Amino acid sequence: MRMKIEERTLTRMEKQAQKDEVVAAFRWFAQAVNAGRKGESEMSPLVEATSRLSLSQMESWERCLRRELHNTQHQPTSLTWLDLCSGDGYIREETLNALSGAAPNRFFLALALRRLNDWVPQVRAAARKQLPLIANASDPEQVVDVLCATLPHWDSWGRMEDADKQVILELISPEKVLIALKFRLISSKSGPMTTILVQACRTPALDPYLAEIAHRAIQPAVRAKVYRLQLSRKNVWFEGKKWEWTNLRDCKGRFKPIHFERALSVDSPFLETLKLAATDPSPMVRRVAGEMLIRELNTISAETGADVRNLAELLASDTSVSVAEQGKFVLKRLFQC
Numbered sequence: 585m586r587m588k589i590e591e592r593t594l595t596r597m598e599k600q601a602q603k604d605e606v607v608a609a610f611r612w613f614a615q616a617v618n619a620g621r622k623g624e625s626e627m628s629p630l631v632e633a634t635s636r637l638s639l640s641q642m643e644s645w646e647r648c649l650r651r652e653l654h655n656t657q658h659q660p661t662s663l664t665w666l667d668l669c670s671g672d673g674y675i676r677e678e679t680l681n682a683l684s685g686a687a688p689n690r691f692f693l694a695l696a697l698r699r700l701n702d703w704v705p706q707v708r709a710a711a712r713k714q715l716p717l718i719a720n721a722s723d724p725e726q727v728v729d730v731l732c733a734t735l736p737h738w739d740s741w742g743r744m745e746d747a748d749k750q751v752i753l754e755l756i757s758p759e760k761v762l763i764a765l766k767f768r769l770i771s772s773k774s775g776p777m778t779t780i781l782v783q784a785c786r787t788p789a790l791d792p793y794l795a796e797i798a799h800r801a802i803q804p805a806v807r808a809k810v811y812r813l814q815l816s817r818k819n820v821w822f823e824g825k826k827w828e829w830t831n832l833r834d835c836k837g838r839f840k841p842i843h844f845e846r847a848l849s850v851d852s853p854f855l856e857t858l859k860l861a862a863t864d865p866s867p868m869v870r871r872v873a874g875e876m877l878i879r880e881l882n883t884i885s886a887e888t889g890a891d892v893r894n895l896a897e898l899l900a901s902d903t904s905v906s907v908a909e910q911g912k913f914v915l916k917r918l919f920q921c
Contacts, residue, residue: 602637606645607652609633610666614656617664627688630666634691639733642694668695673704680710687718690726697730700748701741708743712751724760728768731755735783736776739824753787766793770800777801778809785819791849795857804866811861811869813848815876820845855884855891862895867904874899874910881917893918 594602609630616626637645649669665688667679680699687693696718699711719727734752738744756765765784769777781797784790790797798810813819825839850857861873877895884892896918899911 602633603648606630606633606637607648610649610652611656613664613666614652617662617666618656627664631688631692635689637691639690639694639729642691642698642733645691646695646698665692665695668692668699673702673707676702676704676707677710680707680714683714683718684721685718686721686723687726690723690729693718693722693726694730694733697734697752700751701743703743708745708748712747715751716754719755719761720758724758724764727755727761728764731761731765731784732768732775732777732780736779738783739822753784756784756787757789762789762793766790766797769797769806771802772806773802777803778805781806781809782819782821785813785848786821786844786846788846788849794848794850795852798857798860804864804868807864807866808869808872811857811864811872812876814850814852814857815854815861815872815880817848817850818845819848854880855895859895862898867902867907870899870902870904870907871910874907874914877914878910881914 609632613626613630634645646669649666650671653666653670663675663679663682665679665683667675670676670679676699680696683696687696696711696715699707700715702708702711731752738749738752756762769781781790794810794814798807798814801807801810820843823842823844826842827837828840829837831837858873858877861869861876864870864873873895877892877899881892893915896911896914900908900915902908902911
Protein backbone atom coordinates (compact mmCIF):
# COMPACT_ATOMS: atom_id res chain seq x y z
CA MET A 585 0.00 0.00 0.00
CA ARG A 586 1.37 3.37 -1.01
CA MET A 587 2.34 5.57 1.93
CA LYS A 588 0.54 8.91 1.90
CA ILE A 589 3.03 11.76 2.20
CA GLU A 590 1.60 14.71 4.09
CA GLU A 591 2.77 17.88 2.39
CA ARG A 592 2.45 20.71 4.88
CA THR A 593 4.47 23.58 6.25
CA LEU A 594 6.75 22.33 9.00
CA THR A 595 7.71 24.33 12.06
CA ARG A 596 11.35 25.27 12.61
CA MET A 597 11.71 22.58 15.27
CA GLU A 598 10.18 19.94 13.00
CA LYS A 599 12.53 20.92 10.16
CA GLN A 600 15.55 20.65 12.44
CA ALA A 601 14.38 17.28 13.80
CA GLN A 602 13.89 16.05 10.24
CA LYS A 603 17.35 17.24 9.24
CA ASP A 604 18.94 15.61 12.29
CA GLU A 605 17.25 12.31 11.45
CA VAL A 606 18.45 12.38 7.83
CA VAL A 607 22.01 13.36 8.76
CA ALA A 608 22.20 10.65 11.45
CA ALA A 609 20.94 8.02 8.99
CA PHE A 610 23.39 9.27 6.37
CA ARG A 611 26.36 9.05 8.73
CA TRP A 612 25.37 5.55 9.80
CA PHE A 613 25.21 4.42 6.19
CA ALA A 614 28.45 6.22 5.22
CA GLN A 615 30.29 4.53 8.08
CA ALA A 616 28.92 1.16 7.04
CA VAL A 617 30.03 1.68 3.43
CA ASN A 618 33.49 2.89 4.47
CA ALA A 619 33.81 -0.21 6.67
CA GLY A 620 33.04 -2.42 3.70
CA ARG A 621 29.45 -3.24 4.71
CA LYS A 622 26.69 -2.51 2.26
CA GLY A 623 23.30 -4.04 2.67
CA GLU A 624 19.62 -3.31 3.12
CA SER A 625 20.01 -3.20 6.91
CA GLU A 626 22.47 -0.29 6.64
CA MET A 627 20.48 1.49 3.92
CA SER A 628 17.01 1.11 5.45
CA PRO A 629 17.28 3.94 8.06
CA LEU A 630 18.29 6.39 5.33
CA VAL A 631 15.54 5.20 3.01
CA GLU A 632 12.98 5.55 5.79
CA ALA A 633 14.19 9.04 6.74
CA THR A 634 14.25 10.36 3.17
CA SER A 635 10.87 8.82 2.33
CA ARG A 636 9.21 11.45 4.51
CA LEU A 637 10.93 14.43 2.86
CA SER A 638 9.13 16.89 0.63
CA LEU A 639 10.35 16.77 -2.96
CA SER A 640 9.87 20.53 -3.19
CA GLN A 641 13.07 21.00 -1.15
CA MET A 642 15.32 18.71 -3.19
CA GLU A 643 17.94 21.36 -3.90
CA SER A 644 18.42 22.08 -0.19
CA TRP A 645 18.60 18.40 0.73
CA GLU A 646 21.07 17.72 -2.08
CA ARG A 647 23.35 20.48 -0.78
CA CYS A 648 23.03 19.08 2.73
CA LEU A 649 24.04 15.57 1.67
CA ARG A 650 26.87 16.87 -0.52
CA ARG A 651 28.21 18.79 2.47
CA GLU A 652 28.00 15.68 4.64
CA LEU A 653 29.84 13.65 2.00
CA HIS A 654 32.59 16.24 2.02
CA ASN A 655 32.77 16.52 5.82
CA THR A 656 33.01 12.77 6.33
CA GLN A 657 35.69 12.57 3.63
CA HIS A 658 33.67 9.81 2.05
CA GLN A 659 35.84 7.69 -0.27
CA PRO A 660 33.49 5.10 -1.77
CA THR A 661 34.92 1.65 -2.38
CA SER A 662 31.68 0.86 -4.18
CA LEU A 663 29.23 3.40 -5.54
CA THR A 664 25.80 3.85 -3.93
CA TRP A 665 22.75 6.04 -4.50
CA LEU A 666 24.24 8.60 -2.10
CA ASP A 667 27.05 9.28 -4.54
CA LEU A 668 24.55 11.01 -6.84
CA CYS A 669 25.12 13.95 -4.46
CA SER A 670 28.89 13.87 -4.79
CA GLY A 671 30.66 17.12 -5.62
CA ASP A 672 32.83 15.18 -8.08
CA GLY A 673 31.28 14.97 -11.56
CA TYR A 674 33.24 11.81 -12.38
CA ILE A 675 31.71 10.06 -9.36
CA ARG A 676 28.20 11.22 -10.27
CA GLU A 677 28.67 9.92 -13.80
CA GLU A 678 30.08 6.59 -12.65
CA THR A 679 27.29 6.24 -10.09
CA LEU A 680 24.59 6.68 -12.73
CA ASN A 681 26.26 4.13 -14.99
CA ALA A 682 26.57 1.67 -12.10
CA LEU A 683 23.00 1.93 -10.82
CA SER A 684 20.51 -0.75 -11.77
CA GLY A 685 17.05 -1.74 -10.68
CA ALA A 686 14.42 0.31 -8.88
CA ALA A 687 15.17 3.43 -6.88
CA PRO A 688 15.00 2.85 -3.09
CA ASN A 689 12.30 5.53 -2.78
CA ARG A 690 10.99 8.65 -4.53
CA PHE A 691 13.73 10.83 -2.98
CA PHE A 692 16.55 8.90 -4.65
CA LEU A 693 14.58 8.69 -7.89
CA ALA A 694 14.31 12.49 -7.79
CA LEU A 695 18.07 12.72 -7.21
CA ALA A 696 18.65 10.67 -10.36
CA LEU A 697 16.21 12.77 -12.38
CA ARG A 698 17.88 16.00 -11.23
CA ARG A 699 21.06 14.85 -12.91
CA LEU A 700 19.38 15.77 -16.21
CA ASN A 701 20.06 19.37 -15.11
CA ASP A 702 23.59 18.61 -13.91
CA TRP A 703 26.33 21.14 -14.66
CA VAL A 704 28.53 18.41 -16.19
CA PRO A 705 27.47 17.37 -19.73
CA GLN A 706 28.77 13.80 -19.26
CA VAL A 707 26.57 13.39 -16.17
CA ARG A 708 23.53 14.56 -18.13
CA ALA A 709 24.37 12.07 -20.87
CA ALA A 710 24.60 9.25 -18.32
CA ALA A 711 21.26 10.32 -16.81
CA ARG A 712 19.61 10.26 -20.25
CA LYS A 713 20.74 6.66 -20.68
CA GLN A 714 20.05 5.30 -17.19
CA LEU A 715 17.00 7.19 -15.94
CA PRO A 716 14.44 5.39 -18.16
CA LEU A 717 15.78 2.04 -16.95
CA ILE A 718 15.62 3.10 -13.30
CA ALA A 719 12.12 4.59 -13.65
CA ASN A 720 10.79 1.54 -15.50
CA ALA A 721 11.87 -0.69 -12.59
CA SER A 722 10.55 1.70 -9.91
CA ASP A 723 7.12 2.02 -8.34
CA PRO A 724 4.91 3.98 -10.82
CA GLU A 725 3.43 5.96 -7.93
CA GLN A 726 6.92 7.15 -7.03
CA VAL A 727 7.57 8.07 -10.66
CA VAL A 728 4.40 10.18 -10.62
CA ASP A 729 5.46 11.77 -7.31
CA VAL A 730 8.72 12.88 -8.91
CA LEU A 731 7.02 14.05 -12.12
CA CYS A 732 4.50 16.12 -10.15
CA ALA A 733 7.34 17.75 -8.21
CA THR A 734 9.37 18.45 -11.36
CA LEU A 735 6.98 19.47 -14.15
CA PRO A 736 5.66 22.70 -12.55
CA HIS A 737 9.10 24.34 -12.55
CA TRP A 738 11.37 22.40 -14.91
CA ASP A 739 11.36 25.30 -17.38
CA SER A 740 13.69 27.04 -14.89
CA TRP A 741 16.31 24.29 -15.25
CA GLY A 742 18.66 26.23 -17.47
CA ARG A 743 21.16 23.43 -18.22
CA MET A 744 18.61 21.02 -19.67
CA GLU A 745 18.69 20.42 -23.40
CA ASP A 746 15.79 19.22 -25.56
CA ALA A 747 17.05 15.65 -25.29
CA ASP A 748 16.96 15.86 -21.48
CA LYS A 749 13.37 17.17 -21.51
CA GLN A 750 12.36 14.40 -23.87
CA VAL A 751 13.62 11.81 -21.39
CA ILE A 752 11.34 13.21 -18.68
CA LEU A 753 8.35 13.26 -21.04
CA GLU A 754 9.02 9.65 -22.03
CA LEU A 755 8.74 8.64 -18.37
CA ILE A 756 5.00 9.36 -18.73
CA SER A 757 4.45 6.91 -21.59
CA PRO A 758 4.41 3.49 -19.82
CA GLU A 759 0.82 2.47 -19.18
CA LYS A 760 1.33 1.90 -15.45
CA VAL A 761 2.66 5.47 -15.07
CA LEU A 762 -0.10 6.91 -17.28
CA ILE A 763 -2.81 5.30 -15.16
CA ALA A 764 -1.19 6.55 -11.94
CA LEU A 765 -0.80 10.07 -13.35
CA LYS A 766 -4.39 10.12 -14.60
CA PHE A 767 -5.64 9.12 -11.16
CA ARG A 768 -3.45 11.79 -9.54
CA LEU A 769 -4.89 14.47 -11.84
CA ILE A 770 -8.40 13.30 -11.04
CA SER A 771 -8.10 12.76 -7.29
CA SER A 772 -5.82 15.61 -6.12
CA LYS A 773 -7.74 18.21 -4.12
CA SER A 774 -4.92 20.76 -4.22
CA GLY A 775 -1.57 21.45 -5.84
CA PRO A 776 -0.48 22.72 -9.26
CA MET A 777 -2.28 19.96 -11.15
CA THR A 778 -3.30 22.26 -14.01
CA THR A 779 0.35 23.12 -14.68
CA ILE A 780 1.31 19.46 -14.45
CA LEU A 781 -1.46 18.59 -16.92
CA VAL A 782 -0.28 21.16 -19.47
CA GLN A 783 3.33 20.04 -19.21
CA ALA A 784 2.40 16.35 -19.42
CA CYS A 785 0.30 17.05 -22.52
CA ARG A 786 3.41 18.06 -24.43
CA THR A 787 3.22 14.43 -25.53
CA PRO A 788 0.10 12.62 -26.85
CA ALA A 789 0.23 9.97 -24.11
CA LEU A 790 -2.59 11.54 -22.04
CA ASP A 791 -4.83 12.40 -25.01
CA PRO A 792 -7.04 9.26 -24.71
CA TYR A 793 -7.73 10.06 -21.04
CA LEU A 794 -8.68 13.73 -21.38
CA ALA A 795 -12.45 13.10 -21.52
CA GLU A 796 -12.34 11.03 -18.33
CA ILE A 797 -10.22 13.62 -16.54
CA ALA A 798 -12.61 16.41 -17.60
CA HIS A 799 -15.57 14.46 -16.21
CA ARG A 800 -14.04 13.20 -12.96
CA ALA A 801 -11.32 15.62 -11.78
CA ILE A 802 -11.95 17.05 -8.32
CA GLN A 803 -10.29 20.41 -8.98
CA PRO A 804 -12.50 22.72 -11.09
CA ALA A 805 -9.38 24.35 -12.53
CA VAL A 806 -8.26 20.98 -13.91
CA ARG A 807 -11.68 20.29 -15.45
CA ALA A 808 -11.73 23.78 -16.97
CA LYS A 809 -8.29 23.33 -18.48
CA VAL A 810 -9.08 19.91 -19.93
CA TYR A 811 -12.29 21.19 -21.53
CA ARG A 812 -10.32 24.09 -23.00
CA LEU A 813 -7.77 21.64 -24.40
CA GLN A 814 -10.49 19.47 -25.91
CA LEU A 815 -12.46 22.36 -27.39
CA SER A 816 -9.45 24.17 -28.82
CA ARG A 817 -7.92 20.81 -29.86
CA LYS A 818 -4.43 22.03 -29.04
CA ASN A 819 -2.11 22.40 -26.07
CA VAL A 820 -0.03 25.56 -25.63
CA TRP A 821 2.79 25.70 -23.11
CA PHE A 822 5.47 28.08 -21.91
CA GLU A 823 8.87 26.89 -23.09
CA GLY A 824 11.09 29.63 -21.68
CA LYS A 825 12.35 33.12 -22.42
CA LYS A 826 14.57 34.51 -25.16
CA TRP A 827 16.46 37.77 -25.02
CA GLU A 828 15.26 40.28 -27.61
CA TRP A 829 17.07 43.55 -28.35
CA THR A 830 14.71 46.51 -28.62
CA ASN A 831 17.36 49.22 -29.03
CA LEU A 832 20.87 48.11 -29.98
CA ARG A 833 22.31 51.62 -29.85
CA ASP A 834 21.29 52.10 -26.22
CA CYS A 835 21.84 48.42 -25.36
CA LYS A 836 18.23 47.94 -24.29
CA GLY A 837 16.25 44.77 -24.56
CA ARG A 838 13.82 42.43 -22.84
CA PHE A 839 13.10 38.76 -22.35
CA LYS A 840 10.42 37.54 -24.71
CA PRO A 841 8.33 34.53 -23.60
CA ILE A 842 8.44 31.54 -25.91
CA HIS A 843 5.34 29.35 -26.33
CA PHE A 844 5.04 26.08 -28.22
CA GLU A 845 1.88 24.21 -29.15
CA ARG A 846 0.78 20.74 -30.19
CA ALA A 847 -2.40 19.55 -31.87
CA LEU A 848 -4.36 17.10 -29.70
CA SER A 849 -5.89 13.82 -30.79
CA VAL A 850 -9.48 14.43 -29.63
CA ASP A 851 -12.35 12.24 -30.83
CA SER A 852 -15.31 13.77 -28.98
CA PRO A 853 -17.55 16.07 -31.10
CA PHE A 854 -17.14 19.77 -30.38
CA LEU A 855 -20.78 20.52 -29.54
CA GLU A 856 -21.11 17.45 -27.32
CA THR A 857 -18.03 18.48 -25.34
CA LEU A 858 -19.35 22.04 -25.16
CA LYS A 859 -22.63 20.81 -23.63
CA LEU A 860 -20.75 18.84 -20.98
CA ALA A 861 -18.71 21.91 -20.06
CA ALA A 862 -21.83 24.10 -19.98
CA THR A 863 -23.50 21.81 -17.43
CA ASP A 864 -20.46 21.40 -15.17
CA PRO A 865 -21.08 22.20 -11.46
CA SER A 866 -18.34 24.87 -11.44
CA PRO A 867 -18.88 28.33 -12.98
CA MET A 868 -15.16 28.32 -13.83
CA VAL A 869 -15.80 25.47 -16.26
CA ARG A 870 -19.05 26.94 -17.57
CA ARG A 871 -17.20 30.18 -18.39
CA VAL A 872 -14.87 28.15 -20.61
CA ALA A 873 -17.95 26.77 -22.39
CA GLY A 874 -19.27 30.29 -22.95
CA GLU A 875 -15.91 31.56 -24.17
CA MET A 876 -15.45 28.73 -26.65
CA LEU A 877 -19.05 29.06 -27.87
CA ILE A 878 -18.46 32.73 -28.65
CA ARG A 879 -15.15 31.98 -30.33
CA GLU A 880 -16.57 29.26 -32.60
CA LEU A 881 -20.05 30.69 -33.06
CA ASN A 882 -19.68 31.54 -36.75
CA THR A 883 -18.36 28.05 -37.48
CA ILE A 884 -20.96 25.94 -35.71
CA SER A 885 -24.15 28.05 -35.81
CA ALA A 886 -24.77 27.51 -39.52
CA GLU A 887 -24.84 23.71 -39.13
CA THR A 888 -26.38 23.28 -35.68
CA GLY A 889 -28.41 26.43 -35.18
CA ALA A 890 -31.07 24.95 -32.87
CA ASP A 891 -28.52 23.25 -30.61
CA VAL A 892 -26.45 26.41 -30.39
CA ARG A 893 -29.49 28.46 -29.44
CA ASN A 894 -30.51 25.98 -26.74
CA LEU A 895 -26.98 26.04 -25.38
CA ALA A 896 -26.91 29.85 -25.40
CA GLU A 897 -30.24 29.97 -23.54
CA LEU A 898 -28.87 27.55 -20.95
CA LEU A 899 -25.83 29.76 -20.39
CA ALA A 900 -27.96 32.92 -20.33
CA SER A 901 -29.97 31.50 -17.41
CA ASP A 902 -26.85 30.60 -15.44
CA THR A 903 -26.59 31.66 -11.80
CA SER A 904 -23.12 33.07 -12.47
CA VAL A 905 -23.34 36.61 -13.80
CA SER A 906 -20.30 36.28 -16.05
CA VAL A 907 -21.57 33.04 -17.60
CA ALA A 908 -25.05 34.50 -18.09
CA GLU A 909 -23.56 37.50 -19.88
CA GLN A 910 -21.77 35.17 -22.28
CA GLY A 911 -25.03 33.36 -23.06
CA LYS A 912 -26.90 36.63 -23.60
CA PHE A 913 -24.16 37.84 -25.93
CA VAL A 914 -24.52 34.70 -28.06
CA LEU A 915 -28.30 35.05 -28.18
CA LYS A 916 -27.97 38.66 -29.28
CA ARG A 917 -25.59 37.61 -32.04
CA LEU A 918 -27.95 34.84 -33.17
CA PHE A 919 -30.96 37.15 -33.39
CA GLN A 920 -28.96 39.65 -35.42
CA CYS A 921 -28.16 37.02 -38.04
